[in-house]
Amino acid sequence: MPRHAIHTDQAPAAIGTYSQAVRAGDTIWLSGQIPLDPETMELVAGGMEQQVRQVFDNLRAVARAAGGDLEDLVKINVYLTDLSHFPLVNQVMAGYFQEPYPARAALGVAALPKGAAVEMDAVMLAR
Numbered sequence: 001m002p003r004h005a006i007h008t009d010q011a012p013a014a015i016g017t018y019s020q021a022v023r024a025g026d027t028i029w030l031s032g033q034i035p036l037d038p039e040t041m042e043l044v045a046g047g048m049e050q051q052v053r054q055v056f057d058n059l060r061a062v063a064r065a066a067g068g069d070l071e072d073l074v075k076i077n078v079y080l081t082d083l084s085h086f087p088l089v090n091q092v093m094a095g096y097f098q099e100p101y102p103a104r105a106a107l108g109v110a111a112l113p114k115g116a117a118v119e120m121d122a123v124m125l126a127r
Helices: 048-065 083-096
Strands: 003-006 021-024 027-033 073-080 103-108 118-125
Touching: 021 048, 027 048, 027 073, 048 073, 048 083, 048 118, 073 083, 083 103
Parallel strands: 073 103
Antiparallel strands: 003 021, 021 027, 027 118, 073 118
16 A cells, blocks of 8 residues: 655644655554654643643644544544643543544553653544
C-alpha cells in the first residue's frame, strides 16, 4: 500500500526520525504532539490547560494539512505524566470536539519529550 508523509509549518517540526503524519490508504496516522509552540519549538508558557490546548491545536494543524480536521479523528491516545490532569483534558477536549467523540485511551507515563506534561497522538480517516 502506498504511503506518504504529511507536513505543515503550522505544527511543530519533527524532533526526530519521524513524520508529523503518514497517510496509508484511507487512514492517516498522526504522530504524538506535545505542547510545543510551532514558531519557537519551546513548550508553551502557562499552566496545564494551555498545554492541553496547544496539543489539540497542533493536532488540528496536522489534521488540516492532511485534508481533514479534528472531527475526522477516530482514535486519540493521551499520555500524561500526572493522571490527576485527566479531568482537565476532558474539559478542554469538550471545547474541541462534538459527539460522536473519537475513541480514546489515557495512559500515565513517567516522562515525555522535552519535559512535557502531556502528549497525544491520533488516527484519522481521510475525507
